[in-house]
Structure formats: structure tokens, C-alpha cells
Amino acid sequence: MQLRTMVNGEDWTLDVVPADVLLDVLRERVGVKSPKIGCERGDCGSCTIIMDGRTVRSCLVLAVEADGHEITTVEGIGYDGLSELQSLMLGNNSFQCGFCAPAIVLAATELLQHNPNPSRHDVQEALAGNLCRCTGYEPIIEAVLSAGGGGTE
Amino acid sequence: MVIAHEFDYRRPASLEEAIGILSEYPGSAQLLAGGTDLVAWLRDDAVAPDVLVDIKDVPGLGDITVEGDILSVGSLVTFTDLIESGLVREHAPLLVEMAETVASTGIRNRATMVGNICSAVPSCDAGPVLLAYDTTVHLAGPGGERTVDINDWFVGLRQTALADDEVVIRVDIKLRQHGGVYVKLMRYAGEDLAQAAVGIVVYPENEYRVVFGAVAPTPFRSIRIEDTLRGKPLDEALVAEVVAMVDDEISPITDMRASAEYRTRMTEVMLERGLWEAIERCAGAGTDYGVRLI
Numbered sequence: 001m002q003l004r005t006m007v008n009g010e011d012w013t014l015d016v017v018p019a020d021v022l023l024d025v026l027r028e029r030v031g032v033k034s035p036k037i038g039c040e041r042g043d044c045g046s047c048t049i050i051m052d053g054r055t056v057r058s059c060l061v062l063a064v065e066a067d068g069h070e071i072t073t074v075e076g077i078g079y080d081g082l083s084e085l086q087s088l089m090l091g092n093n094s095f096q097c098g099f100c101a102p103a104i105v106l107a108a109t110e111l112l113q114h115n116p117n118p119s120r121h122d123v124q125e126a127l128a129g130n131l132c133r134c135t136g137y138e139p140i141i142e143a144v145l146s147a148g149g150g151g152t153e
Numbered sequence: 154m155v156i157a158h159e160f161d162y163r164r165p166a167s168l169e170e171a172i173g174i175l176s177e178y179p180g181s182a183q184l185l186a187g188g189t190d191l192v193a194w195l196r197d198d199a200v201a202p203d204v205l206v207d208i209k210d211v212p213g214l215g216d217i218t219v220e221g222d223i224l225s226v227g228s229l230v231t232f233t234d235l236i237e238s239g240l241v242r243e244h245a246p247l248l249v250e251m252a253e254t255v256a257s258t259g260i261r262n263r264a265t266m267v268g269n270i271c272s273a274v275p276s277c278d279a280g281p282v283l284l285a286y287d288t289t290v291h292l293a294g295p296g297g298e299r300t301v302d303i304n305d306w307f308v309g310l311r312q313t314a315l316a317d318d319e320v321v322i323r324v325d326i327k328l329r330q331h332g333g334v335y336v337k338l339m340r341y342a343g344e345d346l347a348q349a350a351v352g353i354v355v356y357p358e359n360e361y362r363v364v365f366g367a368v369a370p371t372p373f374r375s376i377r378i379e380d381t382l383r384g385k386p387l388d389e390a391l392v393a394e395v396v397a398m399v400d401d402e403i404s405p406i407t408d409m410r411a412s413a414e415y416r417t418r419m420t421e422v423m424l425e426r427g428l429w430e431a432i433e434r435c436a437g438a439g440t441d442y443g444v445r446l447i
Contacts, residue, residue: 001162017159018159018160018161018162018205019155019156019157019158019159020156021155021156021192021196024155040154040193041193041196042189042193042256042259042260042344043344045257048259054233054262055258055259055262056259056262056263057189057259057260057263059192060188060189060192060193060260060263061263062162062185062188062192062205064164064207065185065188065207065209067164107258107259110258111258124342125253125258125342126258128257128258128341128342128344129256129257129258129259129260129342129344130257130259131344
């Protein structure tokens with residue numbers, strides 16, 4: 001089947017079969033490597049992408065379902081240099097190994113788009129389900145709060 | 154890990170076309186909405202359909218409306234849609250309280266409430282809340298439309314009243330003044346299924362609905378507990394009486410997520426706290442919807 005989609009502003013037309021999972025097609029066919037293969041059942045969050053403005057778990061989306069839809073990964077967010085959020089995360093040592101980083105950048109980007117001044121609770125809720133085994137989350141949450149203007153409880 | 158078996162994929166543009174495809178593949182078609190359960194099951198070989206019928210292009214299934222005293226939630230309405238809907242928050246706030254406990258934002262953006270009751274796993278979050286409300290499920294099939302009372306919807310583990318050639322269009326909730334709670338026991342936020350859950354709705358004149366989730370093959374109303382409570386104002390003795398009934402009413406299993414004993418004891422705690430909170434909320438007091446009781 002033919003899949004026509006836009007990935008980070010670029011048009012792609014690909015032949016796929018219905019059993020192809022979007023995560024695998026993005027990594028192996030489009031060559032976008034920031035969505036990671038983690039649990040492959042929607043629990044860990046590391047395969048997160050933005051589809052039509054909302055984060056989704058690309059391990060739970062079939063490639064054919066993305067036909068006609070627009071996809072953004074962290075490669076698209078950082079195309080013109082780091083976003084303010086990414087710079088704050090860098091300055092705050094938010095990540096160590098970096099495996100969860102692309103997904104968390106996307107989840108926090110989505111949050112800030114809908115809620116420019118989130119509380120700590122909002123940030124925790126928005127990032128829940130994005131597992132990080134290195135940091136204990138605090139340096140990530142702090143960076144998102146600063147990007148949102150410091151945060152109010 | 155890849156999905157190991159092959160299947161066809163169809164994306165009908167109308168309800169009639171969707172029902173036609175289901176009839177072409179009797180018993181071997183699978184409806185696809187958000188897919189957050191289905192794609193995981195395909196990967197696990199827990200389901201092996203010949204065709205997936207993706208209903209996301211069928212018009213009209215994504216609506217949330219209130220007409221008269223009926224709130225309608227279309228079968229493509231996601232948990233995020235519920236959380237962001239002013240109509241739902243105003244008229245059926247328990248749906249918002251429930252939706253906020255479902256997995257993570259990335260799942261809620263995709264997963265639909267109707268898909269949740271169609272997957273019909275014991276821990277499905279929408280089940281206890283829809284059973285606590287007066288809910289009817291509206292279906293379309295080759296012979297036209299029909300409705301199923303939510304009390305007749307869950308027929309077994311992952312089994313519902315939906316026939317192979319039918320599509321759910323929407324659920325309708327009859328609106329009355331009420332207070333409710335959805336209390337969900339889970340190990341951590343962001344991904345976990347319910348270890349146990351309690352949905353309660355209290356209507357004026359002391360009419361109670363008490364529903365348990367994740368402690369039996371399907372979510373279910375406890376008619377014995379509701380009968381014991383009916384018409385009586387809540388007091389310590391009455392709460393103690395119904396809490397003592399929990400052990401006989403539920404049949405939880407022990408698995409990797411919790412022991413049966415833990416589920417039972419916590420269900421008792423959730424029922425007690427939930428009843429008091431639902432009464433408060435029915436009177437226009439109590440905590441805001443979304444505040445977690447455990």
C-alpha cells in the first residue's frame with residue numbers, strides 16, 4: 001500500500017504493508033532515528049512522535065494509519081538550532097544517556113504549546129509515561145518549568 | 154519486534170461501507186480506532202484478523218454533543234478529547250476524572266473511550282464509569298441501528314455484546330444531578346493499568362451506583378451493595394456494612410501487578426473513601442473532580 005506522509009516538513013511516499021509499524025518505517029525507511037525502540041507496547045514512551053500536533057506512541061501506530069498525516073520528530077524541532085526548551089535542558093544537565101531525551105523533548109513541547117505556564121503537577125502529568133532510568137526526572141522537570149516561565153503551583 | 158502475520162487494511166469513508174467490509178469478512182475482521190490495544194495485541198499474536206477496518210475516516214463519529222438530557226460521545230472521541238471538552242466537564246465530570254487516569258498523554262491522544270469498552274479488558278477504565286452512569290451503547294449493523302444497555306454490554310473477558318458485523322457509533326449518557334468518583338489503584342502514574350478500581354455515582358434521594366473494575370473478568374455493578382444502600386443516607390454503620398460485603402462481591406486474581414488479598418483490602422478502602430466523597434460532590438461540596446483519593 002502507498003503511504004504518503006510529511007515527516008519534519010519533507011514529503012515522503014513509501015510502499016508499505018499493513019503490518020508495518022510506523023516506528024519501524026520511520027527508523028528504517030525514512031532514516032529518522034530519534035524515536036527509539038523500547039518496550040514496544042506503549043509503556044516507556046521512548047518511541048514518541050508528534051502527529052498532527054499531538055504526541056503519539058509510534059510503536060502503537062500502523063504505518064498505513066499515518067497516510068495523509070504530518071509527523072514531527074525531534075530532528076524537526078531542532079532543525080534551526082535548539083529550541084529554548086532544549087537549551088534549558090542542555091544547561092540543566094537534564095539527561096545522561098539520552099535514550100529518553102527525544103521523547104521527553106516532544107512531550108514537553110506539546111505541553112508548553114497547550115499550557116505555556118504549567119505547574120509542577122502539570123509537568124509531572126505530561127511527562128508521566130516517559131521513562132528515564134538515569135536522572136530521577138528532577139533536572140528534566142526543572143528545565144520544563146523554567147521554559148514555562150518558572151512555573152506556578 | 155514485528156507483527157508476524159499478514160492482514161488487509163481498509164479505511165472506509167462511510168458507516169455503510171464499514172459494515173459492508175465487516176460482512177465481507179465474517180468473523181475475521183477487526184475494527185480499528187485508536188489502536189493502542191489492538192497494535193500491541195497484533196504484535197503479541199493475541200489477535201489474528203484477516204482485515205483491519207480503520208473507522209477513523211467515517212464522518213460523525215468524533216462528536217461530543219448534549220441534546221436535552223442526553224450527552225453523546227462518538228466512538229472516535231479520545232480520552233484527551235474528553236479531558237478538553239467543556240461539555241463533558243460540565244455535564245459528566247466523572248468521565249474527565251476517569252480519562253485523566255488513563256495511561257499517558259501519548260496514549261490518551263490516540264485511545265478512544267469506546268475502544269476501551271470494546272477491548273473490554275477487566276481493568277478498562279471507562280467501564281466502571283459508564284456502568285455507574287445511565288449509559289446506552291448505539292450500534293449500527295446490516296439491519297440498521299440498535300441500542301444495548303451498558304448493563305448488558307460486558308459479557309465476558311474481552312467479550313462484548315457487539316456482533317461481528319456491527320460498529321459502535323456512540324454512547325449516550327442520560328444526564329441527572331449527581332456526584333461521583335472514580336478511584337483507581339495503580340503502582341505509578343503514566344502507564345499502569347488498574348490493579349483495582351471503584352466507580353460510584355450518587356443521585357439525589359440516596360440512589361447509589363457502585364461499580365468495581367479489575368477485580369472480576371469484567372467491570373460490574375454490585376447490585377447487593379446498591380440494594381443495601383438504596384434510600385438511606387450515608388452513616389458510619391452503613392458504610393461499614395457495605396464495606397464488609399466487598400470480599401464476597403469481588404473475585405480478584407493474583408498476578409504480577411497485585412495479589413488478590415491486596416486488591417480486596419484496597420477495594421474496601423476505595424469504596425469507603427469513594428462513598429463519602431461522592432455524597433459530598435452530589436451536594437456540591439467535596440474535592441474537585443480529578444483529585445485522587447488514594
